[in-house]
Amino acid sequence: xxxxxxxxxxxxxxxxxxxxxxxxxxxxxxxxxxxxxxxxxxxxxxxxxxxxxxxxxxxxxxxxxxxxxxxxxxxxxxxxxxxxxxxxxxxxxxxxxxxxxxxxxxxxxxxxxx
Amino acid sequence: xxxxxxxxxxxxxxxxxxxxxxxxxxxxxxxxxxxxxxxxxxxxxxxxxxxxxxxxxxxxxxxxxxxxxxxxxxxxxxxxxxxxxxxxxxxxxxxxxxxxxxxxxxxxxxxxxxx
Numbered sequence: 634x635x636x637x638x639x640x641x642x643x644x645x646x647x648x649x650x651x652x653x654x655x656x657x658x659x660x661x662x663x664x665x666x667x668x669x670x671x672x673x674x675x676x677x678x679x680x681x682x683x684x685x686x687x688x689x690x691x692x693x694x695x696x697x698x699x700x701x702x703x704x705x706x707x708x709x710x711x712x713x714x715x716x717x718x719x720x721x722x723x724x725x726x727x728x729x730x731x732x733x734x735x736x737x738x739x740x741x742x743x744x745x746x747x
Numbered sequence: 748x749x750x751x752x753x754x755x756x757x758x759x760x761x762x763x764x765x766x767x768x769x770x771x772x773x774x775x776x777x778x779x780x781x782x783x784x785x786x787x788x789x790x791x792x793x794x795x796x797x798x799x800x801x802x803x804x805x806x807x808x809x810x811x812x813x814x815x816x817x818x819x820x821x822x823x824x825x826x827x828x829x830x831x832x833x834x835x836x837x838x839x840x841x842x843x844x845x846x847x848x849x850x851x852x853x854x855x856x857x858x859x860x861x862x
Contacts, residue, residue, distance in 0.1 A: 642788070667850070677791075677837065677853040723790065734781070734806070735851060739790035 635660045637724050639738035646714050647746050654709040654741050656698075656724030666707040667725040667735065668698055677723070683707065694718070716747045749774035753838050753854040760861055766811075766825040768857050770838030773819065777843040780821040781851065782813055785835040797821060833861045 640655035658664065668680040681692025688700040698709045707724060724738040750773045760766060772778050782794040793806045795813035803813050810829050814822045821838060835858050839851040 639790075665849075669853075676855055677839075679850050679852075682850060725791075734793055734796055735791075736793075737783075737791040739788060 635726060635736045637726050637736050637738035639722075639724050639741050641741045642739070643742045643744070645744045645746065648716055649713050650745075652709070652711040652714045652718070652743070654722055654724075654743070656707045656709065656738060657705050658707065658724075658726040658736075659705060660726060664726050666698075666700055668692065668696070668707070668709050669723045669725060669737075670720050671723070671740075672720045680709070680722070714743070714745050716745045719743060719745045749840075749852065751838060751840055751852060751854040753836075753857050755857060756855065757858045758860070760828050760859065762830055762861055763827050766823070766828050766832070766859070768823040768836055768838075768859075770821040770823075770854055771819055772821075772840045775819070775840070775843065777818060778840040779843065780815065781839040781841075782821065782823050783837040783839065785837060785856070786833075791837065795823070828861045830861050833859055835859075 636659045638657045666683040669677050670680045671677045680696055681690050681698055683690045683700045691697045696709060696711050698707055700707050721740045721742045723740045725735045727735050752771050754769055780797045783791045784794055785791050795803055795805055797803050797815045800815050800818055810832060811823060811825050835856050837856045838854040841849045841851050
């Protein structure tokens with residue numbers, strides 16, 4: 634069965650600090666990988682996604698993620714966070730050949746101090 | 748453009764009462780539709796998905812049921828709510844014809860509190 638692990642439940646950073654949120658998945662086949670973000674009071678929205686090709690994908694608002702197949706990881710990064718990045722971040726995966734439905738991690742809450 | 752609506756936005760219900768949450772999608776036809784529950788510290792749990800009218804798949808056995816009476820309408824129901832049904836319920840859709848292997852678009856959610 635597929636599963637997704639997000640290592641950090643709550644991360645607190647100061648503005649301009651660098652961010653890396655860990656995400657590991659378990660699935661033996663080809664996967665699609667996603668990061669979703671939920672800003673306070675807003676809809677869950679897509680931050681970035683990986684389907685194939687360049688394993689370093691860039692998303693909105695300066696975020697990027699790197700797919701490392703050998704490590705089953707898809708960590709999210711941002712070189713310099715802003716107060717407006719305060720939100721909850723969810724990693725998700727669906728695997729080809731499975732039901733294909735998204736499996737989400739438990740989420741990481743990011744708090745950025747101004 | 749496509750939009751997704753959920754109502755009500757918040758709901759407080761007593762234990763044992765029935766439930767009906769509604770989700771509608773505009774601007775697309777034959778979408779795949781999903782119901783998730785988001786509980787604090789537990790991420791998003793897929794409850795049901797549907798690839799067409801009257802076609803419902805359940806991911807997790809529970810006290811809830813889902814129905815799709817119309818192409819762009821997805822309803823989450825319960826005959827008798829339990830305390831453990833409290834949570835934030837999200838509806839989502841994906842483009843038709845591409846299966847579930849695609850970006851999902853989420854609605855605003857319904858906050859359900861069972862007392």
